[in-house]
Amino acid sequence: MAYWLFKTEPDTFSIDSLQQKNVSCWEGVRNYQARNMLRDQVSVGDEVLIYHSSCKQIGVAGVAKVTRAAYPDHFQFDANSDYFDVKSDPSNPRWVMVDIEFVSKLSRIIRLAEMKAMPELAEMPLVKRGNRLSIMPVSALEWQAILNQE
Template sequence: MAYWLFKTEPDEFSIDTLRVKDVACWEGVRNYQARNMIRDQIAVGDYVFIYHSSCKQIGVAGIAQVTKSAYVDHFQFDPSSDYFDPKSDPEKPRWLMVDIQFVEKFARIVPLSLLKTLPELQDIALVKRGNRLSVMPVSESEWQVILKQARSL
């Protein structure tokens, strides 16, 4: 089992959206490095922090679990989708997605400003300047530090 952080803009998809849907596809990843993690590393049973970005309360909002491993993101072929990719070929698709299931919404967002102050998280990609990946690995020790913060807020 591995741990991950998935970034989302809550106006588009939030921990509350996932809570209502219970299970949803994590589509729209259009970065090759993130795609490769989805393809090669993310597995059924892995846990995921849902992280709200580009909003008023930036931070970790809750937990999901991967229920389906990488499969073709069909939105890349839909011209009406925001995730349409005219260069993607159905014979050799570029983009993949996974399914995730709601596990928990935290009582309060664990803010990025707090995460940046924790020495145990100095190496996590999330707190490093310029990191824009929507999918990133989290070590087990980093997971526990963030989870502890969520439980104590």
């Protein structure tokens, strides 16, 4: 089992959205490095920190679990979708998604500023300058340090 952080804008999809649905696809990843992690490393049973970005309270909002490994993101073929990719070929899809299941909502948002101040997270890509990936690995130590802040 591995640990991950998935970023989302809560106006689009939040931990509350996931809680309501219970299980949802994690679609719309359009960065090759993030796509490669989804495709090659994210596995069923992996645990995920749901991270709210581009909002007033930026930080970790909850926990999910991967329930389905990578499969073609069908939105890449939907001309009406924000995630449509005219260059993607159905016989060789460019983009993938996974399914995740709600595990828990944290009692409070673990804010990015708090995480940046934690020595245990000094090497975490999230707290380093310039890291904009929507999916990133989290070590077991980082995972525990974050959840211990709740």
